[in-house]
Amino acid sequence: MIHFRLANSTPNEISAILEFWISNAENGSRPNDSAEAIEALMDQDPEALILAVDTDEIVGTIIAGWNGWRGGLYRLAVREDMRSQGIGRLLVERALERFRSLGVHRVDAMVLDDNEKAHKAWEAFGFVRQDNWSRWVKTP
Numbered sequence: 001m002i003h004f005r006l007a008n009s010t011p012n013e014i015s016a017i018l019e020f021w022i023s024n025a026e027n028g029s030r031p032n033d034s035a036e037a038i039e040a041l042m043d044q045d046p047e048a049l050i051l052a053v054d055t056d057e058i059v060g061t062i063i064a065g066w067n068g069w070r071g072g073l074y075r076l077a078v079r080e081d082m083r084s085q086g087i088g089r090l091l092v093e094r095a096l097e098r099f100r101s102l103g104v105h106r107v108d109a110m111v112l113d114d115n116e117k118a119h120k121a122w123e124a125f126g127f128v129r130q131d132n133w134s135r136w137v138k139t140p
């Protein structure tokens with residue numbers, strides 16, 4: 001039975017999350033993930049990384065990051081053989097619950113333009129694509 005919980009920062013959990021992302025997340029056009037990055041996230045915002053877990057195994061993830069200004073959703077992913085069963089929607093709902101409890105006014109998600117399956121999902125979750133913005137990036 002699937003349940004949802006916050007990720008913890010034990011080395012085992014962090015490597016399970018990294019492995020899960022390699023096989024199941026959107027990995028194009030972005031820097032590689034690392035244990036240090038997950039540890040930094042957990043230090044900064046310990047309630048951001050939410051997992052869907054089946055028995056002891058990770059089957060879904062989302063980061064509901066709060067930077068004090070906006071809510072940002074990252075690393076939404078569901079295990080490939082468990083998609084289209086509503087797990088993605090439940091992860092997003094949990095993330096939105098967190099944002100509501102923090103009084104966040106606006107939430108966004110970065111989605112690659114060619115990830116059309118994900119577009120359908122975000123649309124189904126009630127998100128609206130804004131075509132009049134582009135992302136501008138730089139390594140600090």
Ligand SMILES: CC(C)(COP(=O)(O)OP(=O)(O)OC[C@H]1O[C@@H](n2cnc3c(N)ncnc32)[C@H](O)[C@@H]1OP(=O)(O)O)[C@@H](O)C(=O)NCCC(=O)NCCS
Nearest residue numbers: 025026076077078083084085086087088089118120121124
């Ligand atoms: C995007 C993703 C997280 C959706 O997870 P999921 O558990 O399959 O999502 P859900 O079952 O909650 O479905 C949500 C909606 O997506 C749409 N959807 C799901 N699977 C679909 C499919 N195979 N084809 C078309 N639409 C689909 C449906 O509209 C569904 O809406 P509904 O609940 O009203 O039927 C999952 O496909 C995934 O992990 N993809 C790879 C990683 C990725 O691209 N992440 C998004 C990065 S921005």
